[in-house]
Amino acid sequence: MSSKPKVAFFDFAGCEGDQLQIINLEEKLLDVLSQVEIVSFREAMKEHSDKYDIAFVEGSITRKSDEERLKKIRSQAKVLVALGSCATIGGINSLKNAWPSLEEVKKRVYGDKAHYFETYPSRGIDRVVKVDHYIHGCPIHREEFLRVFKALIMGVKPYLPDYPVCVECKRKGNICVFEKGQFCLGPVTRAGCDSRCVSAGSHCWGCRGLIDDPNVNAEKEVLAKYGLTVDDILSRFRIYDDYRYEEIKE
Numbered sequence: 001m002s003s004k005p006k007v008a009f010f011d012f013a014g015c016e017g018d019q020l021q022i023i024n025l026e027e028k029l030l031d032v033l034s035q036v037e038i039v040s041f042r043e044a045m046k047e048h049s050d051k052y053d054i055a056f057v058e059g060s061i062t063r064k065s066d067e068e069r070l071k072k073i074r075s076q077a078k079v080l081v082a083l084g085s086c087a088t089i090g091g092i093n094s095l096k097n098a099w100p101s102l103e104e105v106k107k108r109v110y111g112d113k114a115h116y117f118e119t120y121p122s123r124g125i126d127r128v129v130k131v132d133h134y135i136h137g138c139p140i141h142r143e144e145f146l147r148v149f150k151a152l153i154m155g156v157k158p159y160l161p162d163y164p165v166c167v168e169c170k171r172k173g174n175i176c177v178f179e180k181g182q183f184c185l186g187p188v189t190r191a192g193c194d195s196r197c198v199s200a201g202s203h204c205w206g207c208r209g210l211i212d213d214p215n216v217n218a219e220k221e222v223l224a225k226y227g228l229t230v231d232d233i234l235s236r237f238r239i240y241d242d243y244r245y246e247e248i249k250e
């Protein structure tokens, strides 16, 4: 019998782009796969087993009936890892949380078939079960996945940056988008992506979630320079996080 750690991948509401990122690691993935036994990975294989040690969960929880399945995964896994923005912070599905009524959202999406479908406010998986580790991003960074995966196999706690994207952005020598009269969530967003959106000519949209305690840890120098507060930038746009999941009507 194999003594390698058993690993399973699961998905809820999401585009499955994070699992695709993992598959796209190709040879690099094969190196680490020799250290584990994959027992479930719907995007890559047909076989499935309910016996696993490490579960990677992609996707947000967007309906009550998802909760039971997620709790079952949690009860079977020794280690549970949230994979990508939808799982870590609610993700792009949380745009519906900005609406005053989810009945209206259902009608917009499903028209006169809306009554066939169930929905509730989108939320990250840690609103439902305990999560041991997070791999942030929309989509995840492949190299970060490998780093976390290797750490878990070795039984080491994976490192998670807790400083803002601005720090990486300055290291890259980017011109701050505030200088161009645009807006950016970099001062309050968790780093680890090498400020890839700013470096590609856009701004930070916040896909890696807030740094711990933004009021203390935000990039104060940037905010002060442009006369902004943490609340100012958070009120301008929140695309990825599930911040209203408790307050809106189901």
Ligand code: SF4
Pocket (backbone or CB within 6 Å): 165, 166, 167, 169, 170, 174, 175, 176, 177, 178, 184, 185, 186, 187, 195, 198, 203, 204, 219, 222
């Ligand atoms: S606010 Fe945005 S563009 Fe400016 S330094 Fe921070 S991450 Fe870079």
Ligand code: SF4
Pocket (backbone or CB within 6 Å): 137, 138, 165, 189, 190, 193, 194, 195, 196, 197, 198, 203, 204, 205, 206, 207, 208, 209
């Ligand atoms: S720059 Fe911001 S939006 Fe872009 S990948 Fe990094 S955290 Fe996500």
